[in-house]
Amino acid sequence: MKIYEKAPAKINLLLDVMRKREDGFHEVEMIMTMVDLADRLEMEELQSDSIFISSQAGYIPLDEKNLAFQAARLIKDRYNVRKGVYIHLDKNIPVAAGLAGGSSDAAATLRGLNRLWQLGISEDELCTLGAELGSDVPFCVTGGTAIARGRGEKLERIPNPPQCWVILAKPPINVSTADVYGKLRASELKQHPSTQDMVEAISQGSFADVCANLGNVLETVTLQLHPEVLQMKDIMQRLGADGVLMSGSGPTVFGLVSKEAKVSRIYNGLRGFCKEVYVVRMLT
Numbered sequence: 001m002k003i004y005e006k007a008p009a010k011i012n013l014l015l016d017v018m019r020k021r022e023d024g025f026h027e028v029e030m031i032m033t034m035v036d037l038a039d040r041l042e043m044e045e046l047q048s049d050s051i052f053i054s055s056q057a058g059y060i061p062l063d064e065k066n067l068a069f070q071a072a073r074l075i076k077d078r079y080n081v082r083k084g085v086y087i088h089l090d091k092n093i094p095v096a097a098g099l100a101g102g103s104s105d106a107a108a109t110l111r112g113l114n115r116l117w118q119l120g121i122s123e124d125e126l127c128t129l130g131a132e133l134g135s136d137v138p139f140c141v142t143g144g145t146a147i148a149r150g151r152g153e154k155l156e157r158i159p160n161p162p163q164c165w166v167i168l169a170k171p172p173i174n175v176s177t178a179d180v181y182g183k184l185r186a187s188e189l190k191q192h193p194s195t196q197d198m199v200e201a202i203s204q205g206s207f208a209d210v211c212a213n214l215g216n217v218l219e220t221v222t223l224q225l226h227p228e229v230l231q232m233k234d235i236m237q238r239l240g241a242d243g244v245l246m247s248g249s250g251p252t253v254f255g256l257v258s259k260e261a262k263v264s265r266i267y268n269g270l271r272g273f274c275k276e277v278y279v280v281r282m283l284t
């Protein structure tokens with residue numbers, strides 16, 4: 001029997017960091033939402049007690065380092081499943097991009113195996129399992145739009161933002177999330193984005209106010225480390241995007257655009273500077 005799952009990418013409309021915790025992680029407050037750029041997972045049960053991963057993308061690990069592999073092993077161990085699974089990953093989300101591609105694959109694997117093996121695991125329990133795999137995995141399990149606190153595993157669902165075009169541009173660099181958090185000096189941050197104002201803007205359905213309240217404190221690190229990201233933000237703004245921000249720890253920069261007529265001009269302009277440019281929509 002085959003099970004199919006989509007693993008959408010996320011963007012951070014707001015990312016604030018309060019402090020470094022004793023466990024080495026950072027206390028965050030983020031607003032994340034999904035876009036319709038997704039990996040596709042195909043899962044097939046194996047009679048043997050083994051996990052196999054394949055992908056057309058040659059640049060991700062296919063062994064126990066793969067987050068989908070880790071998700072399969074976790075659910076097998078925790079729920080005493082002796083059967084095995086073959087997972088094919090059709091990768092569309094750029095890797096180490098700030099779009100949670102790996103985290104979303106792990107979340108899709110948890111959802112898919114719950115269905116394949118009819119385990120009856122609740123969404124809350126899937127999120128708890130997901131938190132053992134990574135801070136972004138619980139949000140990727142539920143999708144939608146949410147405020148994420150704690151390490152990123154404490155979720156509060158909120159309404160979706162007003163529909164718009166999202167242009168993603170990923171400069172040709174890989175950014176390590178651990179490296180960016182490691183270089184952040186949370187106590188020295190001079191500015192913090194306002195979660196309350198962003199939630200208000202989203203609840204009111206005000207596209208202009210959503211754009212005005214975009215903010216990501218990890219930019220203070222990544223833009224210093226990788227000037228190409230700052231350049232990509234400048235280009236996106238000069239081409240006329242209504243709102244521009246780096247997603248997560250980067251390097252992907254996203255532009256929010258309300259009018260379809262502007263989209264192709266911005267896309268074509270970006271293509272002159274960047275190979276990995278995607279035009280997507282918010283997932284509602």
Ligand SMILES: C[C@@](CO)(OP(=O)(O)O)[C@H](O)COP(=O)(O)OP(=O)(O)OC[C@H]1O[C@@H](n2ccc(N)nc2=O)[C@H](O)[C@@H]1O
Pocket residue numbers: 012015024025026027028030097098099100103133134135136137150151152177178179181182247248249250
């Ligand atoms: C920055 C964000 C924003 O959504 O996403 P990405 O840019 O990775 O997409 C997330 O906070 C990333 O979540 P995720 O990528 O799952 O991080 P994890 O695997 O849990 O942690 C990787 C490393 O990042 C650091 N880390 C992560 C989360 C957090 N709240 N504080 C941290 O300090 C830790 O050093 C950790 O070892």
Ligand SMILES: Nc1ncnc2c1ncn2[C@@H]1O[C@H](COP(=O)(O)OP(=O)(O)O)[C@@H](O)[C@H]1O
Pocket residue numbers: 059060061065066067068089094095096097098099100101102103104105106177248249250
């Ligand atoms: N299924 C997967 N897809 C993408 N990256 C994966 C996967 N499994 C493990 N990884 C590893 O996770 C890291 C990138 O994770 P990803 O979620 O794509 O980045 P980000 O968290 O920045 O969005 C890379 O080191 C990559 O090798």
